[in-house]
């Protein structure tokens with residue numbers, strides 16, 4: 001952050017910024033507009049990839065754009081509050097987005113004030129919003145002058161979370177929304193899951209990896225995973241510590257027939273395959289199936305891959321166990337994907353829970369009697385977690401609660417019902433974790 005007050009020199013005033021290309025801001029603006037203004041049904045990662053191709057961006061520009069986008073989304077509520085008193089009349093949303101990008105640069109990214117202002121003025125000109133260039137220049141200069149004092153007395157964690165999400169998270173516990181919101185202010189660390197007995201363990205620790213109680217290694221945010229020792233040799237894969245736990249709790253046994261019903265990008269499939277089980281992985285999205293293939297190839301794992309809709313697919317023989325990592329609102333992974341905070345709506349939950357129930361119904365007919373199912377979602381929402389576990393029970397699945405022994409390294413994630421529930425405020429002293437819900441069931445004989 002920058003706290004210095006800044007005055008603009010005469011030469012800066014005389015020379016208006018040229019319309020030279022600026023892929024970082026162009027990409028960030030397009031992605032933020034797609035997410036907040038056009039409300040395109042793309043994830044931040046998908047929009048970013050598309051925009052990077054459009055602007056033929058180098059990886060450095062793409063990384064800088066990602067940082068600008070993610071920080072803007074993380075502090076969106078604060079940025080709107082800071083800007084409000086400087087705007088007599090609300091400008092069109094794309095202009096507001098450009099102004100928020102300017103504020104992010106000034107207040108959170110340590111961009112020199114003249115660069116923070118000039119890049120946004122130039123951006124508006126390039127995006128055919130030149131009539132608002134004077135407004136942006138005036139507003140951002142005032143904000144540059146006032147600096148970090150603008151953030152004093154603001155309850156930033158509260159401002160950065162939409163009301164409906166704050167309210168829904170308070171049902172997990174009264175202090176949970178603030179704990180989550182505080183965690184969301186920070187970039188998340190990089191966690192990796194290791195291949196058992198990998199010879200690269202020591203080298204990875206020496207490269208900064210900190211061993212977590214569940215066995216994952218944690219690196220600081222921004223670590224380049226492809227440069228870590230053992231990446232090319234398939235010694236590990238990227239997976240948040242919490243994300244590794246549902247597959248761990250399925251306790252796959254050597255020789256078992258197990259199907260991973262919603263498999264891509266494949267972190268959980270890899271865990272199951274490494275346990276020595278015969279794994280079938282179902283995925284209905286061809287692009288994500290390609291990602292899954294790449295992951296398994298790098299890890300040199302053999303899995304029966306099937307591109308199919310898991311609500312209608314039928315196995316040729318009844319399975320010993322199933323992992324159902326269902327599509328969901330993804331509010332549990334907002335630390336890594338802060339777009340979900342602003343793109344998801346309460347009404348989305350109706351469609352998502354209907355799909356989750358279809359998948360659960362289909363799963364019932366794939367299991368042998370006595371076979372086990374883990375239902376999991378990376379969601380913090382009651383409707384997608386506890387309510388679906390109850391729906392599964394109503395369908396005839398028998399609960400098989402997780403035990404204290406199984407979760408000895410993370411007892412706070414065990415609920416009285418025997419479900420597993422994490423949120424980004426847990427392990428806060430270690431850098432937090434993603435939000436996951438998981439419940440285990442047995443098929444009645």
Ligand SMILES: C[S@@+](CC[C@H](N)C(=O)[O-])C[C@H]1O[C@@H](n2cnc3c(N)ncnc32)[C@H](O)[C@@H]1O
Pocket residue numbers: 261262263264265266267268269282283284285288308309310311325326327328378
């Ligand atoms: C939460 S993600 C799974 C993450 C994955 N288990 C992992 O650990 O890497 C859900 C996946 O299910 C896929 N999916 C959604 N609906 C599906 C369906 N009806 N049949 C098969 N796959 C589906 C999505 O494309 C997405 O890749």
